[in-house]
Amino acid sequence: MLTTVRRPRDVRLESLTGLMPLYAATLDPENAYAALRAEWGSVAAVELSDGVPAWLALDWTDALRVVRERNNFTREVRYWRAFQNGQVKPGTGLHAFFSDRDNAYYSDGADHTRRRAVVDDAFAQVDESALRRDVKRVCDLMLTHIAKDGATTADLVPTYTQFVPSLAVAAMYGLGAEDAGVMGQYARDIFSNTAAAGPAFVGLNTMLEDLIRKRTSHPGHDVLSTMVRWRDPRTGTGLTDKELLDTAQMIQSAGHEMSVAWVTMALVYLLSDNDFDGRVRGGRLGIDEALDAVLVHSSPVWNTPARFATADIEIGSVFNDSNVDIGGRFVHEGEAIVAAAAEATASVHRGADPVWTGTSRASLAFGASGPHHCPAQRISRIIVKASVEAVLHRLPGLRLTVPADQLGTGLSLWARSASSLPVSFDPVTGYDENWTSTEASRR
Structure with missing residues (x-):
């Protein structure tokens, strides 16, 4: 059984260091997602790449919110604080992928x-x-x-x-x-x-x-x-x-x-x-x-490309050291959040009736x-x-x-x-x- 420090509900991404790289979850998903859940709950902090952090929505319900709620989560890069303040550096793969573009995907x-x-x-x-x-x-x-x-x-x-x-x-x-x-x-x-x-x-x-x-x-x-x-x-x-x-x-x-x-x-x-x-x-x-x-x-699809919070949002579940749900994770305006498509899909089928999952x-x-x-x-x-x-x-x-x-x-x-x-x-x-x-x- 995993034992780890439980993170508080309200922390800001820019204050975090030493986060698990998002790519690590693609190499060993079972252990990586279990570790993230133990530390953070259903919405975990990860490193996208090049030291740039983001939230990762691991559960089906939370991932659905991220991809559906246009009023809370947008694809418009101008809302992403890490991009606008230069933390996402030009010349990196992340900057090239998320540079603002005039198409339906980024608007x-x-x-x-x-x-x-x-x-x-x-x-x-x-x-x-x-x-x-x-x-x-x-x-x-x-x-x-x-x-x-x-x-x-x-x-x-x-x-x-x-x-x-x-x-x-x-x-x-x-x-x-x-x-x-x-x-x-x-x-x-x-x-x-x-x-x-x-x-x-x-x-x-x-x-x-x-x-x-x-x-x-x-x-x-x-x-x-x-x-x-x-x-x-x-x-x-x-x-x-x-x-x-x-x-x-x-x-x-x-x-x-x-x-x-x-x-x-x-x-x-x-x-x-x-x-x-x-x-x-x-x-x-x-x-x-x-x-x-x-x-x-x-x-x-491992993950859907990041959305960006348009206001402070409460999402997901956080557990204390006694494994009691104490409420949602706070995602702050301008922070990036990624829907973990593969893990969220797996989570809704995990332990479900085999007649349905089949x-x-x-x-x-x-x-x-x-x-x-x-x-x-x-x-x-x-x-x-x-x-x-x-x-x-x-x-x-x-x-x-x-x-x-x-x-x-x-x-x-x-x-x-x-x-x-x-x-x-x-x-x-x-x-x-x-x-x-x-x-x-x-x-």
């Missing part, structure tokens, strides 16, 4: 409503059948390359899961494979929380600025062209140049990172749980149900209902489902070559993914580089 109120409308309209016009076909075609070609010349082993992270989502997102922007690879690397660097994030933002924005100019003069039927053409029905005005750039960047980087993690974790879950894998392959559990189970039991879809991987709920959930599911189905169909006898606990962890505070996925499979014959999903359906 609230009327600005958010208008900017979100552009994204919703653009996604609504995506031809989902065509997207599904495009993703299947890309997957088939990549898997054909993986299994060519009688190969029976591969690491599916660098050869497959890192690239399929970027190819799909790039296709929605009307780009090819080469540009998709560049954009995918930018997205990985942006979410790495390292010094590579700043140059990656610059590189991605330069690339998108050029693409926006092309779509403005020669619009097509892609997502970016839809955003260029969009006009507010009330005012007849479109997005400013900066809003358009920041929105295009948001869709590309966030969509890529989440989809990579979901594809990877779905395959990890399938290949490391024989009963689960057998039910999927035997047809007793569909791919959609499998993907929902991954969101609940092996969330591809079919539960309660997850914070895409946020929660409300204005900031992820607009790409349906698009992301199409990409991930096609990617997972292709692997199961194209690589017979697929199995991990190392235990699941030796797969490593991707370098991100936000996305939860394995850093490698070494597998073996039976030899694949009868396919070549021109193999297509249409031909596969005839076999």
Whole structure:
């Protein structure tokens, strides 16, 4: 049993030092979250990175408050005291990730409503059948390359899961494979929380600025062209140049990172749980149900990026040395708070009725209902489902070559993914580089 000093209810983040780094929880979640709960209660102080502190909401109810209550918790960086006073230093991954941007992700109120409308309209016009076909075609070609010349082993992270989502997102922007690879690397660097994030933002924005100019003069039927053409029905005005750039960047980087993690974790879950894998392959559990189970039991999102308190807020539960709940934690105006999506999802299922947990879809991987709920959930599911189905169909006898606990962890505070996925499979014959999903359906 853990024994530790219990922290008082009312402390200010700027007065705290020696905090547990948030990244430590991704390396050893069971012990890290237990230690944080013992010391702080359900809302704990952690170090985001580079000595910058934040609160971490560990329970489902508290995490829901953080992601839903716009009047108390905002995404607008101008409210973050540590950013405005220079504690979040330029040149760091944290500064690059949270720099103020004119898109729906980093805004609230009327600005958010208008900017979100552009994204919703653009996604609504995506031809989902065509997207599904495009993703299947890309997957088939990549898997054909993986299994060519009688190969029976591969690491599916660098050869497959890192690239399929970027190819799909790039296709929605009307780009090819080469540009998709560049954009995918930018997205990985942006979410790495390292010094590579700043140059990656610059590189991605330069690339998108050029693409926006092309779509403005020669619009097509892609997502970016839809955003260029969009006009507010009330005012007849479109997005400013900066809003358009920041929105295009948001869709590309966030969509890529989440989809990579979901594809990877779905395959990890399938290949490391024989009963689960057998039910999927035997047809007793569909791919959609499998993907929902991954969101609940092996969330591809560790944490949702920080919100910032707009006033002094009381949230969560604090326990005294006698283990008595003495009230909520005080989060002060201007302090950052992060919803621990994976731990909060786990907490609501921990000790619950197995009949419910076996079919539960309660997850914070895409946020929660409300204005900031992820607009790409349906698009992301199409990409991930096609990617997972292709692997199961194209690589017979697929199995991990190392235990699941030796797969490593991707370098991100936000996305939860394995850093490698070494597998073996039976030899694949009868396919070549021109193999297509249409031909596969005839076999």
